[in-house]
Amino acid sequence: MSGTLVLVRHGQSDWNLKNLFTGWRDPDLTELGVEEAKAGGKALAEYGIKFDIAFTSSLIRAQRTCQFVLDAVGQSSLETIRDQALNERDYGDLSGLNKDDARAKWGEEQVHIWRRSYDVPPPGGESLRDTGARVWPYYLTDILPRVLSGQKVLIAAHGNSLRSLVMVLDKLTKEQILKLNLATGVPMVYKLNADSTVASKEVLGDMSAAH
Numbered sequence: 001m002s003g004t005l006v007l008v009r010h011g012q013s014d015w016n017l018k019n020l021f022t023g024w025r026d027p028d029l030t031e032l033g034v035e036e037a038k039a040g041g042k043a044l045a046e047y048g049i050k051f052d053i054a055f056t057s058s059l060i061r062a063q064r065t066c067q068f069v070l071d072a073v074g075q076s077s078l079e080t081i082r083d084q085a086l087n088e089r090d091y092g093d094l095s096g097l098n099k100d101d102a103r104a105k106w107g108e109e110q111v112h113i114w115r116r117s118y119d120v121p122p123p124g125g126e127s128l129r130d131t132g133a134r135v136w137p138y139y140l141t142d143i144l145p146r147v148l149s150g151q152k153v154l155i156a157a158h159g160n161s162l163r164s165l166v167m168v169l170d171k172l173t174k175e176q177i178l179k180l181n182l183a184t185g186v187p188m189v190y191k192l193n194a195d196s197t198v199a200s201k202e203v204l205g206d207m208s209a210a211h
């Protein structure tokens with residue numbers, strides 16, 4: 001058994017609340033989002049983990065979530081690496097549009113395909129596969145070697161950048177990933193084998209609360 005990898009999706013953002021496609025836009029957490037981030041941190045504190053390093057994206061909602069988690073586990077000053085490789089999927093022309101307005105305009109099914117499919121990009125944006133094409137190499141070069149050397153690593157990132165990682169870790173098919181939505185502020189604790197496959201996965205919270 002090697003190290004531990006913890007994934008946590010940022011708490012509710014202002015644009016989650018307003019039901020707007022967000023992508024690389026940079027809204028802050030709502031009050032509820034702050035509470036969700038703190039709750040995720042509390043769950044990790046109760047689990048008893050101490051991290052060696054944290055990774056987050058270049059976006060404020062993930063960075064603040066990361067800091068709330070680190071505060072909760074008593075590691076406020078832990079080294080934290082920010083990289084846009086972990087950013088949310090770029091929503092392209094949909095960024096800033098209301099999700100219900102988009103359903104009214106393009107239909108429920110088309111919008112669901114843009115939101116959850118593996119390889120259909122929203123207009124001018126990234127599909128989940130495109131997102132993975134930047135998340136996976138970064139994971140392989142900058143994160144995985146640390147886990148394999150026995151470190152405990154936190155990644156605080158986004159619904160779709162984390163879905164692309166979970167797809168690989170959990171060996172999900174294109175059909176299975178369509179149904180996966182991650183809950184905000186719910187930590188997923190992976191223990192990896194020396195060959196980088198998953199030895200165990202624990203979800204510290206209610207993933208069915210995903211919206």
Ligand SMILES: O=C(O)[C@@H](CO)OP(=O)(O)O
Nearest residue numbers: 020021022023088115159
């Ligand atoms: O708007 C976004 O960037 C994402 C995450 O909030 O939305 P979706 O649920 O469509 O992946």
